[in-house]
Amino acid sequence: MSTHFYGEGNIGSAPEFREFPNGNEGPRRLLRLNIYFDNPVPIKDGGFEDRGGFWAPVEIWHRDAQHWAGLYQRGMRVLVEGRTVRDEWEDADENERVTFKIEARRVGILPYRVESLKLSPKPTAEEQAAVK
Structure with missing residues (x-):
């Protein structure tokens, strides 16, 4: 269900990066963020x-997840687009648990609390081929 x-x-919290073997293909890369989605409601004052x-x-x-792990920081304001996914698992006492997670398609950094930004030059075709 999603x-x-x-x-x-x-x-x-700090981003968590992990790699998983993928047979003869390159490893699958995962970046996990713990995000608080707030609901600010105006009050009288x-x-x-x-x-x-x-x-x-x-x-x-994503294949660039390791690079992004250094980009995202605790406290950063982000906009997330993706899908919610039901995640079923067992805890240490073998009790069945259900949680929901978000599989993101995009995570955009919003300009709140950003002090500076440095853009790197576009990689050449040779540099892009070396990454693959």
Whole structure:
């Protein structure tokens, strides 16, 4: 079961990068982010109150996941597009558990709290071939 997801939130901890063997192919790369999706509601004094926010694990499966692990940082505001996926598992006491995670198609960095940005030059065709 999956549902389209689109939300804005803050990264709550350092990104977690992992690689998995993939037979004769290159390894599969996973970047996992723990994100708090808030729901700010205006209140009478002109401020905002968070109502109904939630934490969710966000997974990005991509060949560039290792590079992105150094880009995303704790506290960064991001916009996530993807799908929610039901994840069934057993805990240490063999109790069945169900959680939901988000498999992201895109995770965009929003400009809140960003102090600087450095763009690297576009790689040449030879550099792109070397990565594959």
